[in-house]
Amino acid sequence: MATTVEVGFKGIRREFFRWNAEAEPLRLRDPVIVETERGLDFGRVSAVGEVAEKKCGGCSTCGPDTGAAPTETKPLRPVLRLATQEEIHQANELRRSEDEVRRVVAEKARGQQLGMRISDAEWQWDRKKLTVYFTSEQRVDFRNLVRDLATQYRTRIELRQIGVRDEAARLGGVGRCGREFCCSTWLKDLSPVSLSLAKDQHLSLNPSQISGGCGRLLCCLRYEHEFYVASRKRFPKEGKAVRTAQGTEKVIAVDIFRERVLLRGEGGTRTLPLVDLRAEMESVADLPAAAAVPAPRTPEIRRQEAGSRKQERPGRRQPLRDLAAPPAPEPPAAPPAESRAESPAGPAPGGPGPKKRRRRRRRRGGGSGEAGPSSGPEA
Secondary structure, rough: OOEEEEEEOOOOOEEEEEEEEOOOOOOOOEEEEEEEOOOEEEEEEEOOOOOOHHHHHHHHOOOOOOOOOOOOOOOOOEEEEEEOHHHHHHHHHHHHHHHHHHHHOOOOOOOOHOOEEEEEEEOOOOOOOOEEEEEOOOOOOHHHHHHHHHHHHHOOOEEOOOHHHHHHHHHOEOOOOEEOOOOOOOOOOOOOHHHHHHHHHHOOOOOOOOOOOOOOOOOOHHHHHHHHHHHOOOOOOOOOEEEEOOOOEEEEEEOOOOOOOEEOEEEEEEEEHHHHHHHHHHHHHHOOOOOOOOOOOOOOHHHHHHHHHHHHOOOOOOOOOOOOOOOOOOOOOOHHHHHHHOOOOOOOOOOOOOHHHHHHHHOOOOOOOOOOOOOOOOO
């Protein structure tokens, strides 16, 4: 019966193979020679048996084959043999030569003015394939570079673009915690990390304090996120008004580690354990409405009441009138200015008044003071 074996290569590349159980059992860190798609490669055992089978459950190596039926799976390639001392020495020589290859590729890319940064280079153990990893902010046409490298090294060249998080996983480093990067040691699934994880944990939103060596948000922000979400469900939400023995108080902050709640009311600010807060809320809820402590009217509550009153009366109130009282008589209209200037007897019935006739005679006589013949009755 074959045993499932996980073999690790340079960087974070992992693949699964099968080992004949009748032979000598493999142990961790054993050097082995395996068969890959493009030839033979050198690696070291990273998991054996049940542990390797659990990891192999969702990998792409032993998953369903696209050309086969849905129920069929791709067979695992075999581990050919344990590596000898000569083969280990050859693999170490290839690893030392990869730094020089990376420098040569970087110089050629710089000479062709390609906007790419060469991160790493990896030889296959049988030297039939050379993989070059690079990062770039935009699409790069590197066909001429591949031709130059194939002419120089006489092998198959593969240029693979990776992200900054994959680059940090391949190169490794030390994080702000003082330990080696999780992505380059044990973390194989680089899940996306968003800023909402830092907000839920009440961490600083300064990017320089929550970013890793790759410049992206720390992967460890996901480790305790479920714990924070589950713990906050036991606490009242921040900003919520709760009824306690001292009336209505507002939740200012919660401390999930010490299980304390910071409240603010008209009596001031106080810190209360979560157990005591629940006991006060339950005791107030069991009291009848008449015996309950009246809620203090905080400034925020007053503003809410004022807004509700404005919604209830959309227009101005009209003053109430006594419908039984008779309407007040309207004052007489003032007489015109001409009638006020006339004599009490009023103008003559035949025409305009005497003063108007005199003005007309003056205008006809050129403004003299003599009065012309009068056709009207004598004054």
